[in-house]
Amino acid sequence: MKLIFDKGRDGRRAYRAPICDVPMASAIPDEMRRTISAQLPEVTELDAVRHFTNLSRKNFGVDSHFYPLGSCTMKYNPKSHETIARMAGFTDQHPWLGQLPGGEKLSQGTLETLYRQERFLSELLGFAETTLQPMAGANGEFTGVMLIAAYFKARGETQRTVMLIPDAAHGTNPASAIQAGFTCREVASDSEGNVDLDDLAAKLGDDVAGLMLTCPNTVGMFDRNVEKICAMVHDAGGLCYCDGANANAIIGRVRPGDLGFDVMHVNVHKTFSTPHGGGGPGAGPVGVVERLRAFLPVPRVVQGTDGSYTLESNHPQSIGKMAPFYGNFGVLIRSCAYMLMLGRVGMIRVSENAVLNANYLRVKLAPYYDQKITRMCMHECVFSATRQVVNGVHALDIAKALIDRGIHPPTIYFPLIIPEALMIEPTETESKETMDEFVDAMIEIAELAETDPVSLQDAPITMPVRRMDETQAARKPDLAAK
Amino acid sequence: MPYIANTDADRAEMFKVIGCRDFAGMWAAAQVNSPAPALEGLPNGMSEAELLEYFQQLSQRNAGVINFLGGGFYDHLIPSAVDTVISRSEFYTSYTPYQPEASQGTLQAIYEYQSSMARLTGMDVVNASLYDGGSAVYEAALMAMRVTRKKQLIISEAVSPVYRTMLKSYAANQPLEIIEIPLNVGDTDSNLKAILAAINDQTAAVIVQYPNFLGTVEVWDQLIEQTKKMKALSIAVCYPTSLALLRSPGEIGFDIAIGEGQCLGMALNCGGPYLGFIASSSNYMRKLPGRIVGRTVDKDGKSGFVLTLQAREQHIRRESAMSNICSNENLCALTAVVYLTLTGEKGLTEIAEQNAAKALFARDLLVKLPGVKSVGKSVFFNEFVIELPVAADEVVAQLLERGYAAGIPLGTHYPGREKQLLIAVTEKRTRVEIIGLVKALEEIL
Numbered sequence: 061m062k063l064i065f066d067k068g069r070d071g072r073r074a075y076r077a078p079i080c081d082v083p084m085a086s087a088i089p090d091e092m093r094r095t096i097s098a099q100l101p102e103v104t105e106l107d108a109v110r111h112f113t114n115l116s117r118k119n120f121g122v123d124s125h126f127y128p129l130g131s132c133t134m135k136y137n138p139k140s141h142e143t144i145a146r147m148a149g150f151t152d153q154h155p156w157l158g159q160l161p162g163g164e165k166l167s168q169g170t171l172e173t174l175y176r177q178e179r180f181l182s183e184l185l186g187f188a189e190t191t192l193q194p195m196a197g198a199n200g201e202f203t204g205v206m207l208i209a210a211y212f213k214a215r216g217e218t219q220r221t222v223m224l225i226p227d228a229a230h231g232t233n234p235a236s237a238i239q240a241g242f243t244c245r246e247v248a249s250d251s252e253g254n255v256d257l258d259d260l261a262a263k264l265g266d267d268v269a270g271l272m273l274t275c276p277n278t279v280g281m282f283d284r285n286v287e288k289i290c291a292m293v294h295d296a297g298g299l300c301y302c303d304g305a306n307a308n309a310i311i312g313r314v315r316p317g318d319l320g321f322d323v324m325h326v327n328v329h330k331t332f333s334t335p336h337g338g339g340g341p342g343a344g345p346v347g348v349v350e351r352l353r354a355f356l357p358v359p360r361v362v363q364g365t366d367g368s369y370t371l372e373s374n375h376p377q378s379i380g381k382m383a384p385f386y387g388n389f390g391v392l393i394r395s396c397a398y399m400l401m402l403g404r405v406g407m408i409r410v411s412e413n414a415v416l417n418a419n420y421l422r423v424k425l426a427p428y429y430d431q432k433i434t435r436m437c438m439h440e441c442v443f444s445a446t447r448q449v450v451n452g453v454h455a456l457d458i459a460k461a462l463i464d465r466g467i468h469p470p471t472i473y474f475p476l477i478i479p480e481a482l483m484i485e486p487t488e489t490e491s492k493e494t495m496d497e498f499v500d501a502m503i504e505i506a507e508l509a510e511t512d513p514v515s516l517q518d519a520p521i522t523m524p525v526r527r528m529d530e531t532q533a534a535r536k537p538d539l540a541a542k
Numbered sequence: 543m544p545y546i547a548n549t550d551a552d553r554a555e556m557f558k559v560i561g562c563r564d565f566a567g568m569w570a571a572a573q574v575n576s577p578a579p580a581l582e583g584l585p586n587g588m589s590e591a592e593l594l595e596y597f598q599q600l601s602q603r604n605a606g607v608i609n610f611l612g613g614g615f616y617d618h619l620i621p622s623a624v625d626t627v628i629s630r631s632e633f634y635t636s637y638t639p640y641q642p643e644a645s646q647g648t649l650q651a652i653y654e655y656q657s658s659m660a661r662l663t664g665m666d667v668v669n670a671s672l673y674d675g676g677s678a679v680y681e682a683a684l685m686a687m688r689v690t691r692k693k694q695l696i697i698s699e700a701v702s703p704v705y706r707t708m709l710k711s712y713a714a715n716q717p718l719e720i721i722e723i724p725l726n727v728g729d730t731d732s733n734l735k736a737i738l739a740a741i742n743d744q745t746a747a748v749i750v751q752y753p754n755f756l757g758t759v760e761v762w763d764q765l766i767e768q769t770k771k772m773k774a775l776s777i778a779v780c781y782p783t784s785l786a787l788l789r790s791p792g793e794i795g796f797d798i799a800i801g802e803g804q805c806l807g808m809a810l811n812c813g814g815p816y817l818g819f820i821a822s823s824s825n826y827m828r829k830l831p832g833r834i835v836g837r838t839v840d841k842d843g844k845s846g847f848v849l850t851l852q853a854r855e856q857h858i859r860r861e862s863a864m865s866n867i868c869s870n871e872n873l874c875a876l877t878a879v880v881y882l883t884l885t886g887e888k889g890l891t892e893i894a895e896q897n898a899a900k901a902l903f904a905r906d907l908l909v910k911l912p913g914v915k916s917v918g919k920s921v922f923f924n925e926f927v928i929e930l931p932v933a934a935d936e937v938v939a940q941l942l943e944r945g946y947a948a949g950i951p952l953g954t955h956y957p958g959r960e961k962q963l964l965i966a967v968t969e970k971r972t973r974v975e976i977i978g979l980v981k982a983l984e985e986i987l
Binding site for chain 1: 543544545546547548552553555556557559560561562565568569571572573574575576578579581583584585586587588590593594596597598600601602603604605606607609611613614615617619621623625626627629630631632633634635636637638639640641642643644645646647648650651653654656657658660661662664666667668670671673674675676677704705707708710711712714715716759761785786787788789790793809810811812813814815816827833834835836837838839840841842844846847848850851852853855856857858859860861862863865866867868869870871872873874876879880882883884885886887888889890892893895896898899900901902903921922923935936938939942943947950951969972973976
């Protein structure tokens with residue numbers, strides 16, 4: 061499709077500012093003015109709307125396609141939450157208003173939304189307090205490890221410079237630990253993605269600040285030793301970080317705070333149904349136990365005895381600010397709506413059904429695809445395309461063949477400890493029929509891998525483009541239209 | 543209402559398939575053995591009608607005020623078509639374009655975003671976006687360390703205090719020496735003389751804001767010259783709307799341009815989500831953090847788009863990655879490109895001219911009030927500082943009661959400026975509103 065810059069012509073307009081009701085004048089002298097044109101498109105409103113509408117039709121989304129992308133929890137995004145997020149009382153509020161003298165009492169709607177969500181998450185996950193500031197999951201991880209760093213600094217245990225990270229972890233874990241000034245030490249996992257306890261014991265020491273553990277793990281399994289692991293880390297003087305990327309499997313059923321975790325992030329765009337937006341914006345609230353509370357980012361929202369809400373910044377040990385104000389409010393209001401809508405009972409219904417759906421797919425696909433793990437999984441199941449590779453069909457080919465069948469592919473080649481991985485997460489919002497159609501497509505693909513592997517290696521053939529030359533993209537980068 | 547598709551009958555069939563009698567059996571087989579928590583502190587759920595009613599009432603507990611607040615976040619008009627496009631569920635219910643064949647919509651839109659922002663900033667390359675302007679300052683600082691292999695960062699105090707706080711918070715455990723250059727209380731410029739004096743051969747980068755936090759537009763030629771001489775990078779925090787009028791950072795010669803893109807069609811939204819952008823000259827393209835979209839061809843030679851230069855990123859490089867970012871503010875970047883497409887250069891220039899005109903009109907009326915003075919002699923775009931005869935905090939609180947968010951009192955962030963007020967005027971403010979503010983202030987003083 062043509063670029064927007066190649067459409068329209070000089071002089072076309074889509075939007076005009078209102079008639080200016082003050083004299084046109086400015087304080088900017090000519091020599092400070094721009095001389096090189098910005099060459100933005102000149103199109104009509106129809107041109108613009110049609111261009112972007114047609115672009116949107118080249119995308120798969122949850123509303124149009126089954127999207128079992130493992131570890132991303134592509135659940136349905138309720139539409140009432142979109143309505144709520146667009147209420148003018150919220151969208152029009154300037155972020156500085158709450159910080160002005162007298163501004164808090166004019167921002168009670170914002171502050172109550174934040175406060176209720178904070179309390180809900182703390183109770184649900186078993187923590188003393190939760191900060192809503194982190195602007196994404198990885199930003200939450202970073203916040204979490206910064207809290208751990210601040211804790212040890214305050215205790216004078218500055219020799220604790222090492223963060224333990226299982227080899228099965230998401231890449232963001234080591235990257236976040238490095239940003240927080242730690243060095244990473246890898247801990248081995250067993251074939252189920254669980255922590256190797258002997259290796260953990262060998263890696264612990266008085267230089268260890270903590271362990272970053274994904275729970276359930278990145279292979280979609282619940283590590284039965286998780287309480288023992290937390291205790292081992294605590295005994296060695298470290299803290300336990302829970303990567304909550306997979307929290308959809310446990311909400312309402314298990315509280316990570318009860319297991320012994322000290323700090324945890326959740327991705328509201330996964331577990332709490334805020335739209336993924338094509339890759340953001342999200343939000344990554346971080347819950348902490350009592351001993352980390354003093355270090356939370358400021359301002360914190362507190363409720364007074366009269367029921368009104370205020371902002372509190374007087375926390376000298378705070379790590380500071382992770383977001384310009386209170387976090388991605390426009391995202392957080394959607395997750396708040398989700399929590400209030402589902403309530404206490406709804407939470408466990410989510411995890412129960414998410415786990416049931418994943419296991420249904422695990423069993424239905426087992427005859428056709430190899431599995432390293434054959435016992436009950438959590439919210440996602442992992443297969444390996446090793447049987448298909450014999451015929452030259454890789455996980456990538458299976459993914460592309462699914463696209464031709466109107467299904468967004470699972471996550472492929474992650475976790476790294478499973479060769480040719482296909483990680484499938486249906487979520488609780490999908491029906492048995494949808495999953496049965498997916499199973500049929502996967503069976504057909506498994507059969508084609510035997511009978512006509514070339515047809516899979518050629519896929520996709522029904523999309524606007526076929527397989528892309530990514531090598532050329534990286535070798536001769538074309539990152540902006542000239 | 544948990545949005546669960548399956549019925550009891552479905553579940554009965556599925557339990558049979560997986561070999562469990564019920565959820566209890568399923569959890570046990572998954573080795574989840576601890577008792578389920580009581581969660582007594584959580585409320586019962588709500589129907590959609592109750593939920594909408596609750597939030598409708600809550601939204602009314604946020605007071606509507608007439609905004610003269612800026613400070614990096616501006617109350618601009620937003621064309622209706624912006625929301626039409628970003629409400630397309632193919633955009634907002636999709637995820638990261640890992641599968642390019644099923645994501646050409648997002649990928650092309652982001653390529654067009656990168657292109658539009660490159661043109662507006664006058665820079666060669668732009669990434670697919672960062673969380674916000676503050677995290678962009680941090681990412682730019684780290685990028686400068688990677689490029690120069692030096693560790694000293696000079697930052698003007700005329701860079702937003704919010705961003706400086708974020709930078710210090712984010713970089714607390716980085717081997718980065720941050721030197722802040724103070725301002726003169728009676729002026730609103732960045733104190734360029736002091737910045738120039740501070741630059742040395744250990745300097746990795748100098749970060750200034752343009753227009754600066756106090757609204758002032760400055761000339762940077764000497765800064766560019768001095769940073770080049772000392773092999774340091776020059777970094778400008780920019781306000782995109784103003785760039786329709788002002789010399790672009792690329793034209794001036796900055797190495798990196800960053801900033802907050804909220805002004806490009808995003809609502810104020812009580813603090814986010816916003817749009818961080820980072821742009822650089824092509825020399826440093828492989829040192830950029832975060833996601834980048836590139837144009838390439840498919841196996842038939844047809845043009846298309848992919849995520850590219852991924853060897854910089856955490857999912858490949860893990861602990862050696864340029865950054866820990868694994869997403870962008872995609873829908874916000876989409877918002878920005880739709881906004882820039884709708885306004886075009888002429889529309890954006892028109893908007894920017896009106897901002898400048900309305901700010902000048904307001905400033906000239908305000909400084910005619912007895913005891914009110916203009917601070918700084920310099921050039922401004924749509925934001926300026928006035929000095930009041932009394933503490934700005936008190937004036938702001940009183941004006942809030944009259945329905946005006948008159949500005950940001952500067953004393954909290956800049957000791958010595960307790961009587962100074964930072965006022966922003968966008969194209970959305972009318973003559974009547976501006977005169978209303980002036981009259982209300984006159985009555986108070």
